Amino acid sequence: MSEEKSVRQLERELKQARIKEGSEQRSNVTPSTTLKNKTDDAPSNIPDVMITPKRKNMRSENIPF
Numbered sequence: 001m002s003e004e005k006s007v008r009q010l011e012r013e014l015k016q017a018r019i020k021e022g023s024e025q026r027s028n029v030t031p032s033t034t035l036k037n038k039t040d041d042a043p044s045n046i047p048d049v050m051i052t053p054k055r056k057n058m059r060s061e062n063i064p065f
């Protein structure tokens with residue numbers, strides 16, 4: 001029969017597995033060396049709608065009637 005593992009031992013194994021998986025993912029990452037020209041997206045970034053400024057509420061003193 002298999003041995004019962006304690007919770008602490010299972011947590012250690014899980015931590016080691018996460019560290020191993022993270023290091024594998026970091027080693028597979030290749031940085032993108034091509035830079036995107038920002039002027040290509042300029043027309044699509046401009047909205048077609050004019051936004052009016054927010055209306056300011058008039059603040060009055062707290063005077064009872």
